[in-house]
Amino acid sequence: MNNKYEKTVKEILALAGVQIDGCNPWDIKVHNQEFYRRTIIEGELGFGESYMDGWWDAEKIDHLFDRILKTQLDEKIKRKFSVLLNLILTRLFNFQSVQRAFIIGEKHYDIGNDLFQNMLDRRLNYSCAYWKDAKTLDEAQENKLDLICRKLYLKPGMRVLDIGCGWGSFGKYAAEKYNVQVVGITVSREQIELGQKLCEGLPVEFRLMDYRSMNEKYDRIVSVGMIEHVGFKNYNKFFDIAYRCLKDEGLFLLHTIGHMKSVKTLDPWIQKYIFPNGLIPSVVQLSKAFENHFVMEDWHNFGIDYEKTLMVWHDNFVNNWDKIKSHQSERFFRMWKYYLLSSAASFRSRRNQLWQIVLSKNGLPGGYQSIR
Secondary structure: OHHHHHHHHHHHHHOOOOOEOOOOOOOEEEOOOHHHHHHHHHHHHHHHHHHHOOOEEEOOHHHHHHHHHHOOHHHOOOOOHHHHHHHHHHHHOOOOOHHHOOHHHHHHHOOOHHHHHOOOOOOOOOOOOOOOOOOOHHHHHHHHHHHHHHHOOOOOOOEEEEEOOOOOHHHHHHHHHHOOEEEEEEOOHHHHHHHHHHOOOOOEEEEEOOHHHOOOOEEEEEEEOOHHHOOHHHHHHHHHHHHHHEEEEEEEEEEEEEEOOOOOOOOHHHHHHOOOOOOOOEHHHHHHHHOOOOEEEEEEEOOHHHHHHHHHHHHHHHHOHHHHHHHOOHHHHHHHHHHHHHHHHHHHOOOEEEEEEEEEOOOOOOOOOOOO
16 A cells, blocks of 8 residues: 555656655655655645654755745645645634634744744844845844835834734834834734843833734834734734724835735644644735725735745754754754745745735825835
């Protein structure tokens, strides 16, 4: 029986120029023969879990996934019934409901600030950097923060809402450089605890709350890498809240990963291990959700910059593993490598994009001047 699964896996991988026990850096070295059956029966979930369990390796996982994604091999592997059931349930139920809003904070962002401090830039930006004219991650992330501030036309004294504020990287930068007041909301207690220390003495306020509880007016709103946790059933509500909280003459900047297709589920491995209840939106899903509220002033795609950002994060993670591993397992190490490298490949293959979208309520008088 295993011979049948092995033959099928080899035939599928060959479509992407991937071999078992080949000499290319993207080829797979199999350590456990059950890998073949597990991959065919369980699809993406089994493929990822078998790597975590040490059943296979590849010298360059990012190159492997670049080939897999460009040939859409992920869609050719059959899913077992439990995974198909999960797809059906996702369509029926709202897994990003208010009652479940804090799960992502507990499962991902609260796993330990030391991990992120040893992986990210000095300002702790956990989103795509902007590498134009930048040589280091620190420079590229400051570029991104300044790009957002300039796109929002920030002026001293403005009050800004940061939906999904993380450790306050945007709030700290905007308060220091543009003299604005920032209210940041997050569902992660760990982020608030560290963020408050990092922003001490600045007009940056942190609140542990779900975005649906917001009901105040702001001159500007920004949301960086948060709508990926909102879910397609809640996109309309998300933009309703942003519209309600934005002053009539205000601007709203949305920074998000974007998918080339409209989907209603996330890769099951990513869903289980990295971003529970997550979903990457498409152009159509976002535009349908905000079309009755906002004027789209600017839409900027620099997704290729996310590949470089993720590869630097990966190198930082690996190089600093000795500082992190005291309370993490080898299985976590393999899981995190798999996450970072497969994600980098998703941007290299252009399967995923990175968008910054600037919205206004009524259209800026005289038009919006795009900033790059």
